[in-house]
Amino acid sequence: MASSATTVQEIRPPGRISFVGRVLSGDNLAQTVAFICATLILVVTAALVFELWIHSAISREKFGFHFLFTSTWDPVAGNFGALPFVYGTVMTSALALLIAVPFGVGAAIFLAELAPPKLSDGMTFLIELLAAVPSVIIGLIGFLVLVPMLSVVVPAIKDLFGDHPPFFFSGPFYGVSIFSAGVVLSVMVAPFIISVSREVLLAVPKDLREAALALGATRWETTWQVVVPDARRGIMGSIFLALARALGETMAVTMVIGNTPKISASLLAPGNSMASVIASQFTEAVGNLYLSSLIEVGLVLFALTIVLNGAARLLILATGDKGASR
Amino acid sequence: MKRFTTALVALTMVALGAIGQTLINGGGATFPYPMYSKWFNDYKAKKGVQINYQSKGSGFGVQQITAGTVDFGASDYALTDEQLKEFRDKRGMDVLEFPTVLGAAVPAYNIPGVTATLNFTPEALAGIYLGRITKWNDPELVKANAGVNLPNKDIVVVHRAEGSGTTFIWVDYLCKVNKEWETKVGRGGSVNWPVGLSSQGNEGVAGQILQTPNSLGYVELTYAIQNKMRYGNVKNAAGEFVQASLASVTAAAAVAAKNMPEDFRVSITNAPGKGVYPISSFTWLLVPEKISDPAKKKVITDFLTWMLKDGQTMTEALSFAQLPKEVVAKEVKAIAKIK
Numbered sequence: 001m002a003s004s005a006t007t008v009q010e011i012r013p014p015g016r017i018s019f020v021g022r023v024l025s026g027d028n029l030a031q032t033v034a035f036i037c038a039t040l041i042l043v044v045t046a047a048l049v050f051e052l053w054i055h056s057a058i059s060r061e062k063f064g065f066h067f068l069f070t071s072t073w074d075p076v077a078g079n080f081g082a083l084p085f086v087y088g089t090v091m092t093s094a095l096a097l098l099i100a101v102p103f104g105v106g107a108a109i110f111l112a113e114l115a116p117p118k119l120s121d122g123m124t125f126l127i128e129l130l131a132a133v134p135s136v137i138i139g140l141i142g143f144l145v146l147v148p149m150l151s152v153v154v155p156a157i158k159d160l161f162g163d164h165p166p167f168f169f170s171g172p173f174y175g176v177s178i179f180s181a182g183v184v185l186s187v188m189v190a191p192f193i194i195s196v197s198r199e200v201l202l203a204v205p206k207d208l209r210e211a212a213l214a215l216g217a218t219r220w221e222t223t224w225q226v227v228v229p230d231a232r233r234g235i236m237g238s239i240f241l242a243l244a245r246a247l248g249e250t251m252a253v254t255m256v257i258g259n260t261p262k263i264s265a266s267l268l269a270p271g272n273s274m275a276s277v278i279a280s281q282f283t284e285a286v287g288n289l290y291l292s293s294l295i296e297v298g299l300v301l302f303a304l305t306i307v308l309n310g311a312a313r314l315l316i317l318a319t320g321d322k323g324a325s326r
Numbered sequence: 327m328k329r330f331t332t333a334l335v336a337l338t339m340v341a342l343g344a345i346g347q348t349l350i351n352g353g354g355a356t357f358p359y360p361m362y363s364k365w366f367n368d369y370k371a372k373k374g375v376q377i378n379y380q381s382k383g384s385g386f387g388v389q390q391i392t393a394g395t396v397d398f399g400a401s402d403y404a405l406t407d408e409q410l411k412e413f414r415d416k417r418g419m420d421v422l423e424f425p426t427v428l429g430a431a432v433p434a435y436n437i438p439g440v441t442a443t444l445n446f447t448p449e450a451l452a453g454i455y456l457g458r459i460t461k462w463n464d465p466e467l468v469k470a471n472a473g474v475n476l477p478n479k480d481i482v483v484v485h486r487a488e489g490s491g492t493t494f495i496w497v498d499y500l501c502k503v504n505k506e507w508e509t510k511v512g513r514g515g516s517v518n519w520p521v522g523l524s525s526q527g528n529e530g531v532a533g534q535i536l537q538t539p540n541s542l543g544y545v546e547l548t549y550a551i552q553n554k555m556r557y558g559n560v561k562n563a564a565g566e567f568v569q570a571s572l573a574s575v576t577a578a579a580a581v582a583a584k585n586m587p588e589d590f591r592v593s594i595t596n597a598p599g600k601g602v603y604p605i606s607s608f609t610w611l612l613v614p615e616k617i618s619d620p621a622k623k624k625v626i627t628d629f630l631t632w633m634l635k636d637g638q639t640m641t642e643a644l645s646f647a648q649l650p651k652e653v654v655a656k657e658v659k660a661i662a663k664i665k
Contacts, residue, residue, distance in 0.1 A: 074518035075489070076511065148537060174482055174538055176523055259487035259524030270523050280526055284385030284489030284515055286409070 031324035049302065056296035058288050059148060067296060073261040073277075075285075080293035082300050084261040088178060088271040089301070093246040095182025095267065096189055101239055103186075104193030108235075111194070112201035113223045124198060131191035139252035142184040147256055148177040150183070154268065171266040176258035179267040184252050196241060200234030201227060233316055240312040247305055250275040274301040332469045338632060348621040350629075353380030354400030355491050357429050357528070358609045361646050362400070365637050372632075375625050384491040385515050391475050391612045392416055397622055399612035401590055402429065403498070403515065404591035422664065423590050424630060425608040426499020426637075427581050428647035430547040430570040432498045432557040432605070436535050437477065444558040445470040445567045447605075448503035448596075451560070453659060454481055454542060455500060457521035463645045464541060470561070477540065483522030484543030484553020492528060495607040498518035499595040536659045545604075547575070548645050563596050564602040574603035575647040583650040590657070606647075616665045623664060630661050 048168045059067065061078065070081025091289050107127075111120045156174050212222040228235070258270020259280060275295050285291045356585045359381035366377040375480040380386070384401040391399030392413050404423055405413070413421045433446050448467045453459035459466055463476045485492045494515050501508040513515050525534040533542045535555065547570045550557045559567035568574050581602060582594040596604045611630070617623035634654050649657075 057570065072518065075516045076518065077515040079518075151537075172480060174523055176525075176534070254487070254526055255530070259521070259526070260519070272524075280488040281516065283381045283389075286385045286388055286489065286515060 005029045028318040049299075052299040052302060053293055056299050059292035059296040062289065063293075067293075068300065071261070071263055075287075078287070078289050080289070082274070082293075082297050084263050084273055084302065085095050085274040085277050085297055086264050086300065088181075088257065089247060089304070091178050091267070091271065092181040092185055092257070092273055095179065096185035096246045097239065097243060099183065099186035100190040100193055100242060104190045104238075105197055105243070106234060107190075107194045108197030108201060108238075109228065111225060112198045120198075123125070124195065127191045127194050130187075131195065132240050135147060135188065135249060136251040138184060138188055139255035142180065142187075142252060143176075143255045146184060147180055147220060150180055153174045154179070167265045171264070171268055173268040174258070174270065175266050176256050176270055176273040177255060178264075181253045181257040181271070181273070182267070184256050185246045185249055188249060192242045192245060193235075193238045196238030197231070197235045199277075200231040200238070203234070204230045232319060234321070236312070236316055240309065243304060243308060243312070244305065247301070247308065248275050250271075250279040254280050262292050274298075274304075335336065348375060348619075348625050350375065350377040350397045350625055351380075351386075352377065352398040352400060352611075353382055353390055353396050354612070355384045355402045356381045356611055357402055357491055357548075358400065358427055358646065359429055360548070360644050361641060364640060364644060365633055368636075368640070369629055369632060373628070375629075376630065377419060377625075383489065384494070385489040387495050387612060391421065391614065394614075396471075398614075398626060400610065401612060402590075402607060402609045403612060404566055404593070404608075405493040405612070417614060422613045422615055422660065423610040424613065424660065425590050425610055425653060426633065427641050427649065428575050428606055428608055429492075430575045430603055430606045430647075431499075431544045432490050432570045433537050433542060433548050433560065434532070434545050434555040435542045436551050436556070437479075437662060438539050438541060440474060440476065441556075442474045443556065443569065445561065446558045447561045448499075452500050452504035452507050455485075455520070455522070456504075456510070457483075458649075465543040466618070470567075479540040479541045480540050482541035483519075483525055484538070484541055485515070485519055485522050485533050486528075486531060487524035487526045489648055490528075492544065492546050493516065494518070495595060495605060496595055497586070498607075502593075502596040502644065547571075547627075551645060560604055562602045563598045564600050565603065566600065568603050570600065570603045570605070571647065572642060572647045574601055575606045576650065578602045578604070578606040578654070579608065579647065580650045583652040586653055586656055588660075590653075590660070608649075613664060615663060627661050627664055631658065 063070070063080065067080065067082055069083055070085070071083040072079045072081050073084065074080070109180055111124060115123070128140055151173065158169060158173070161169065208226050208230060209222055212226040213219075217225070245304050253273050254276040257272055257276060260270040260273050260275065261277070262269070264271065276293055278301075280292075282294055359379070364377050366379060370376055378398075383572050384403060387399035387401045388405065388409060392409070394417060405421065410421065429596045433451060435444065444467075447466065447470050450470065452462075453464075453466060460480055461478060461479045461635050462665065463483055467476055488566070497507070497517055498513055500511075501513050511520065522603065523534065525531045528545050531543045532553045532555060534554065535541045535545075545555070559569045572652050576598065578597040581597045581599045584617045586592060590608070590610065592608070594606050596609065597606070605650050608652060613626060613630070617626060634649075634657055638648050638654065
């Protein structure tokens, strides 16, 4: 036996080193460290879901799937449903994108294609500064400046419709509302759209522009028919980044949404969002069921984020084959 | 090297000093925080003991003391039987509740053109918060406010978004004066509001009222005074319209002082008697019955004794109402229960 073992060792080609040695050698070490880093992120995400799942057990057992479809939020009677918060989160985020996307993409096109480079750099710096403003500051400005302004502007808009405003613009307006939250959110997410879209537009190869211009296209035709379609996937990516921020925004929304767990067709009515209800009620939630329900709202928010992000990936994949390079 | 050794020795001594000093951590109610922070400051100046306090809300105080993550909690409402049981199950002992000062919730409003101090009956307040009374010129309001020109405008109702002691005092009062409120909505730090907008914190509610014409909300008396808000008189059990003030809040406590239960868990909303402001309440410190660390126990009992004697003389400067003498005497005896 001993002799056969020596033979094996002898046939081992010279220069081959032990496993430990291999791991410690540069390339493999780097690979291992990178692998551990990547795994850690997954572990943290999995642990997050696990914690949310475990701590929402009481609420999940008591309400089951009804939690998603009921709209009572009664801490006294211990009756909880997340529907108004899901509705508020979706509505405010959708509204924010509806406002921020045209402005954001338009601004990005201007900065990347039309503005003189010096102006473009200066403006981009300011826009990125806007992205760094803490949300509580934006919320405060929203509450103290934007809401009083909207209290003047919105009734004027309503008057344009006469006696019968459309359902989404009906009812009394108190300043704080889903509409105000959407407007505040749009200000917060627009810098993401502008900054990322601008980078993507700038990365479109010069050859394409030159080819289009050589074919006799005007500057606008080049931008709109060649550059923007080429950057389409990157622009969409920036929109989904903005959506992710809008879904999870907490303080700024809490301050202007009215914090009322009700579903109203009108955008002018107060509402509440998932992130906002967790932030405002968590420290004060007394009793296990109440706490557990708030944690389940967190779980629902997590699930909604995954669903929307998944949908975003699919959308990018679906539009990806049509010749776009980014 | 020598310098390094000296630095190391110095550092070790500092670290040892920090260990040697007792640190007390507490947290809870936001409303008495200005008072508590003054007390903890003065106490530190006198006795050299640091007491940390996280002003995060009554619910936080109850949660954290039950979990045992703080040395004492603070709450604007006495613990319910259910919460006491939860504490007993988790910690294997009882929690003691010590009233510290008194506060009040006031109906604050902003009606353009109305400068008078409005009178509110219990029926009017309950009706407004139930959504039954929707206009400022409702007969119930007009009847109590003869001579005031109340507008034909919708009342914008404002309340707190998060669980809060102020909310508890407010709805506890509504429960006592209105059966419909008690059965439909009930009591709690946060409730399912039939109508209105919610804002974060006393300052949020105050801001919302100041910004919204024809609004009505409830805030702590001190916030109403600080923000120069208009706040109304409330009809008490004796039938008088009384505005909240240090005197009228103390009067409410004096009534309760005569039949104060051993555990100090008493609600003084809608208290009987003349000159009483009916939406008043004690605020409590929550201390576990057994404190295993003798150093901590010494500090906490010493602080409570100091707070009941010297501390009570500082309340009025910060517009908090002082505890009645009978309550103080009873609490001094209760301190001996801490083991």
